[in-house]
Amino acid sequence: MIFKNNGIIISNEPIIEDFVYLMKINEKNIADIAKPGQFLEIKTGSVPLLRKPISIFEVDKVAETISILYQVKGPGTKNLSELKANQQLDIIGPLGTGFTVKKFDNKCLLIGGGIGIAPLYDLGLKLKESGNEIEIVLGFSSKDTSYALDYFSKLGTLTVATMDGSLGIKGTVEAILSNYELNTFDKAYACGPEPMLKYLKTLEDKVNLELSLEAYMGCGLGACLSCVCKMTDGTYKRVCKEGPVFKSKEVSFDE
Amino acid sequence: MNKLECNLGKFKMKNPVTVASGTFGSGKEFKDFYDLSLLGGIMVKGTTPEKRVGNKPQRLVETSGGIINSIGLANGGVDDFINNILPEAKTYGTEIIVNISGSSIDDYGYMADRLSIDGVSALEVNISCPNVKEGGITFGTDPNMAFDVAKMVKNNTSKPIIMKLSPNVTNIAIMAQAVESGGADIISMINTLIGMAIDVEKQRPIINNIIGGYSGPPIKPVALRMVYEVYKAVNIPIIGMGGIMNTTDALEFIMAGASAISVGTGNFVDPYIPIDIIKGINEYLDNKGLSSYTDIIGAAHK
Structure with a gap:
């Protein structure tokens, strides 16, 4: 409804x-x-x-x-x-269609970049309610432009990266994730800028990954067919209806 | 009695308020908001003989008070429409007007024939899509071709035929007369104006297709003027559209000569606009002591 x-x-x-x-x-x-x-x-x-x-x-x-x-x-x-x-x-x-929430045997990983962290907080709350253990990796451009860390640190272990190194690890979320044993997580969820999502897509064979996409929308209701994103099978799906959350393996970032 | 009963020649609707093709899907996406049977009719998303994936994004942008779109007639093809969309659409209790496009004159004949089936109330013939490479707008800018398309559709169906005119012409009245001679029962107008927008940071067009169809409130004065001109030039009814956002806009189109109206871009802004307009026209008639909205069709010409 x-x-x-x-x-x-x-x-x-x-x-x-x-x-x-x-x-x-x-x-x-x-x-x-x-x-x-x-x-x-x-x-x-x-x-x-x-x-x-x-x-x-x-x-x-x-x-x-x-x-x-x-x-x-x-x-x-x-x-x-x-x-x-x-x-x-x-x-x-x-x-739209949101993230998969259920009880997993092993830990879940939330990965957010910039304002893309927004939908991950409610997800984290609901995953926690379902009895999951959560780790969070967030990326920002700098300490001064980082926010909502107090919210996310309540959900589980939080690690932060900033581009200028003013907070946490220097670099993007890649600087953190390159040291992670991703196969120890049952599920990873991500939302953030497209370069971040493109990088995460390269990890999709290591962990079951869901991505929340952003697109310019007309109606938001599935009627105008503006906000489509490309799928690996060459078709387009509506970010507002079938998305914004897709399985990483469904989505294609190829031009 | 029903003050809004709408007779477009042999095509009848319970009221003159419809929703424009491409802005309402097949209705499914809007049925959480209100009972779709309140609408006069739904012009469903453009359908083509074969499935089309549509254009590469970015497909839409807001600019200068309106929007530019270049979807590229993305649709599942006519078989998908008949098998998977129409069965549900025909239960909505409103007139289902199927918008058809093709890349050849024969395509239009094929589409008209395929859609001459139960559940399809009328055909709206798109000869003015600015967003596809073949056909589309060329049929809508050459009066001889527009005539040929209308005639081809007429020869392949007994359903009411609505020819949708492009505003991207020098003389819209000539186009209207051409489709009338070709056998059109009704004219719908206007389709979008061809426009573009540029991202000054990237120094590139925002829409991937470079150009697209401009719609929304800024095109209303242009649409209104064209309806006014066409009303004088033809003897068939007009469904007016172009930037209609409220009752006053709708009344203006009716007074310019439209026998029905269509809400397009407005559906994205507020899905209830068509319903508000139905109420608003009734209130206007009550206030003026009129027994039918038909009393004000073309009123601005007197």
Whole structure:
């Protein structure tokens, strides 16, 4: 079921001013059924015209809230950052196909890059509830542009890489993962920039891997066929409907 | 009585509000929002004789208040439509208008024949797709070819034929007259305007196909003007579309001469726009003391 409802903003706070924000919204229908890895289509104002697809960061069924962690990238997310508590927000959701959540025999690995970390937090919470042990690897450009580490460190062992080495290991997540015995994990999940996903795809024979993809969307509902990504069999699938989460082995990053 | 009862010649709808091809899938993606039987009709995503995977992404971008798309008629082909999409679509309780495209005149005849089946209410003939290499828009810019396509479809079906006109022509009235002579029962207009957008950081076109079809609120004045011109030039009804976002927009199209309207890009912004327009037209008629919306078709010409 997909809802188009007016949620009420409970809070909308910068984690890093003008860059990354955390918004909590009261919206019972969506909170009731949202699954990790799903997203929302949010009308941020009269301009831009299109809704903005934003990943769900956390769902609290009891409190009837959903949270989003978002980066200010353009006019739509700029609008979002200016909204205040108690204002209404026009939301469509929950949308798309999310991550596989179940109890695994061995550990699970979460790999996030930049704002791509957002959908992994709710996933981590639900994996933990299902009794899994979790390790987390996150990559950012620098210490000053890293965020939400306090959330992820609650889920399990957290290792961070930064491009300039100002926090954690210097480099991308590759600098961390190249030292990992990936076959000791039953499952890995990743979301982040395309170069990171391309690198992770090279590891898909070592660990069962799910990737959450990003694409420019029109409707977010599966109707316009804009946000497609290429599959290894040469066909296209809709990131908004069959995705955003795909098995790594299904996805092709070849031009 | 039903103030919105809509008669487009032999093609009848419960109301004049439809949703435009390519913006609504086959309806399936929208049925969580409302009962699709509230709609006058659904123009389903463009169908071709064979399966098409569509164009390489990026396929869509928002620019200057509207959107540019270049999907490339991605669809499963007519057999897939008949076997896997139509059986569900025909249960929606609304008119199913199948949008067809081809890369040759014969393709259009084949499509018309294949789709002359139960559950298909009418055919919308796309002679104006800007996003495919063969056929598509060439049929929509040459009056002789547009005439030939209309005639070919007419000869292969008894379903009502809606010819969808391209705005990318010098004289839209001549195109309208050509399809009318070819046997069109109805004209739908307008398809998208050909446009482009450039990423100034990368210094490259944003859409992989370079150009695409521009739609949304900015094209409304152009569409409205063209409906106004075509209304004077032909004797067949018009389904007007192009940037319709609300009741006022829809009323403007009706007053310019459209007997029905279609919501396209608006469905991406708010799926409830078509339903709001149905309510809004009823309210307008009540306020004006009118018993049928047909009283205001072409009102702006008086």
